[in-house]
Amino acid sequence: MEQEELHCIGCGVPIQTEDKEGLGYTPKSSLQKSEESGKALYCQRCFRLRHYNEIQDVSLTDDDFLRLLNEIRTKDALIINVVDIFDFNGSIIKGLHRFIGDNELLLVGNKRDLLPKSLKKGRLIQWMKERAHEIGLRPEEVLLTSAKKKEDVLELLSTIEEYRQGRDVYIVGVTNVGKSTLINAIIQAAVGEESVITTSQFPGTTLDLIEIPLDDGHYIIDTPGIIHREQMAHYLSPNDLKAITPKKELKPKTYQLNAGQTLFLGGLARFDYLEGDKGSFVVYTARDLMIHRTKLEKADAFYQKHVGELLQPPTDLEHYPLPELVRFEFTAKEKMDIVFSGLGWITVPKGSKIAGWAPKGVAVIRRKALI
Missing domain, CATH: 3.40.50.300 (P-loop containing nucleotide triphosphate hydrolases)
Incomplete structure (x- = not known):
């Protein structure tokens, strides 16, 4: 009689006890304890994720x-x-x-x-x-x-x-x-x-x-x-992902901007106000994400000098290199949201000409303002 294949109750993969680096690995001692106690069985990956919040790479394509x-x-x-x-x-x-x-x-x-x-x-x-x-x-x-x-x-x-x-x-x-x-x-x-x-x-x-x-x-x-692949999450370390993931209700941050000013959303995105009257721009992001304002003419040099340090996240460019920022230009014919995929959005007033920057492969889109 064939033994029934066991699956991890956490992630669903078949349990195995031979390949420590493979999916579904569980020490033989843990398997034996589970069989004796009748308790649900977790693979080592899920056990460490549940108890220590440690993630391991997924080898599925x-x-x-x-x-x-x-x-x-x-x-x-x-x-x-x-x-x-x-x-x-x-x-x-x-x-x-x-x-x-x-x-x-x-x-x-x-x-x-x-x-x-x-x-x-x-x-x-x-x-x-x-x-x-x-x-x-x-x-x-x-x-x-x-x-x-x-x-x-x-x-x-x-x-x-x-x-x-x-x-x-x-x-x-x-x-x-x-x-x-x-x-x-x-x-x-x-x-x-x-x-x-x-x-x-x-x-x-x-x-x-x-x-x-x-x-x-x-x-x-x-x-x-x-x-x-358009998700920002795939380019970040676990700690940086925590920093940009909202944990509580978004609280708007309002900036009075003149044309020729730039906002950096940490070091992960950039917002340029190109043309228009002085106006209110409302930022909706995780509360812990730092926003830095500078002059547009200095923005390129400011980013090159401070990304990964003053402009964080990212915090670990050595192990999680960030793709170059790509520019998207928009003109707001009505009140609009400029959305940075996975980071949040900025509500811009009618008549604004702006540019949004995000890592190559991450979407920046416009939509009619939701608020």
């Missing part, structure tokens, strides 16, 4: 992630696409319709607790619907949620139950959108268990499909995060 997601097309299921409201453009999956086939889709905007209370829920939902339609997604419903708010999680559970109609539920998203944290909150709300799935703010935590059983014999299935 982009193709491996996409291969796992391609299986969804053949299923009859409800699809939940989780996106990060704080980084919508960096977390939306432009080709998702190719993976889900004809299955129904719910679009869930996560981390609503980070957004300013002045941002109206209805306006944000309408904006998300419009952006989804632009890339070919037709969600049955758009919801806002937060894993930190039990009432939000219960509302999401109720909506899932309404739409799934006795089917499995696949939860998909790019890395770093809080997908596994949200699933943990769902489990806790539904059955009272805490932290079953390994969660982390670092990309690439869930390494295989994780099935969470439902009472009717079907499953909620957590899928690996799709790696989205």
